[in-house]
Amino acid sequence: MIIVGGSSSKDLAKELARILDCQYIQALSTRFPDGECYTRIDSEPFNDDVVIVQNTYPDSNLIEMFLLQNAVKNLGAKSITLVIPYFGYARQDRIFKPGEPESAKVISELLDKSCDRVITIDIHKEDVLRYFSCKTKDLKAAESIADYFKGKGIDIVMSPDIGAAGRAKDVGTRMGVDYDHLEKTRLSGTEVRIQPANADCTGKNVLIVDDIIATGGTIIAATEQLKAAGAKSVTVACTHGVFVNNAIERLTGSSLDGVLCCNTLENTVSHISVANIIAKELRE
Numbered sequence: 001m002i003i004v005g006g007s008s009s010k011d012l013a014k015e016l017a018r019i020l021d022c023q024y025i026q027a028l029s030t031r032f033p034d035g036e037c038y039t040r041i042d043s044e045p046f047n048d049d050v051v052i053v054q055n056t057y058p059d060s061n062l063i064e065m066f067l068l069q070n071a072v073k074n075l076g077a078k079s080i081t082l083v084i085p086y087f088g089y090a091r092q093d094r095i096f097k098p099g100e101p102e103s104a105k106v107i108s109e110l111l112d113k114s115c116d117r118v119i120t121i122d123i124h125k126e127d128v129l130r131y132f133s134c135k136t137k138d139l140k141a142a143e144s145i146a147d148y149f150k151g152k153g154i155d156i157v158m159s160p161d162i163g164a165a166g167r168a169k170d171v172g173t174r175m176g177v178d179y180d181h182l183e184k185t186r187l188s189g190t191e192v193r194i195q196p197a198n199a200d201c202t203g204k205n206v207l208i209v210d211d212i213i214a215t216g217g218t219i220i221a222a223t224e225q226l227k228a229a230g231a232k233s234v235t236v237a238c239t240h241g242v243f244v245n246n247a248i249e250r251l252t253g254s255s256l257d258g259v260l261c262c263n264t265l266e267n268t269v270s271h272i273s274v275a276n277i278i279a280k281e282l283r284e
């Protein structure tokens with residue numbers, strides 16, 4: 001097996017190759033003067049199965065992925081597996097307003113043209129994978145998050161809403177600690193109360209888990225409520241740290257005690273590696 005790292009996921013791809021003890025090739029990626037993407041895989045023709053590790057976000061990385069698929073195919077890969085740590089466009093998975101495209105379908109069908117298998121991590125809607133005709137698997141980062149925080153003094157794992165309660169349960173159960181979700185209760189036309197659905201967080205070290213942090217608004221609001229409810233400390237861990245509009249600075253400057261994310265998107269706080277769960281899947 002040969003691992004080809006795209007420009008979005010160099011460190012993760014390298015770590016994956018080290019764990020699997022296989023050849024790693026970093027694709028050359030640059031821009032033409034007009035801004036178009038240029039990529040090149042400096043290698044002898046392949047006579048092996050190839051794994052490309054690259055995000056489909058932002059758009060420039062999506063284009064690079066299409067070009068890498070073609071380059072790998074032309075070099076004679078026996079099979080092509082796409083590891084897409086952060087699958088961009090998964091949130092526009094249906095037509096919400098007339099006239100909109102089914103973006104997730106469009107992107108999936110284009111990627112599907114040149115691959116034999118697709119592996120994603122905590123894709124926003126797992127349903128999106130039905131647009132692929134090849135074998136697919138969405139891996140859960142809960143294992144990586146739980147392993148990272150085990151033994152670090154967390155008392156309870158919390159999700160910011162009931163929709164993500166399953167993730168908090170998964171992480172909490174793996175860590176052997178309590179779990180709960182935040183619940184929104186409308187008190188009047190203008191008043192909303194957000195509080196843990198069942199648990200008493202007084203004096204506790206809380207870990208909030210979510211799939212994506214974009215602006216950080218959801219997490220900052222949840223942290224304020226948990227602190228108001230008496231939490232001793234609040235740390236957040238998400239799978240995909242998209243962090244738009246200086247979100248890292250705003251989160252670290254808020255009442256949060258810690259901000260971490262997985263390395264599906266590589267940034268200054270992506271210290272939780274998902275390489276082990278990907279390696280396990282590739283070995284199988």
Ligand code: R5P
Nearest residue numbers: 211212213214215216217218
């Ligand atoms: C929502 O479905 C997601 O799970 C996240 O809670 C949301 O995307 C976070 O967005 P933001 O950081 O902008 O509040």
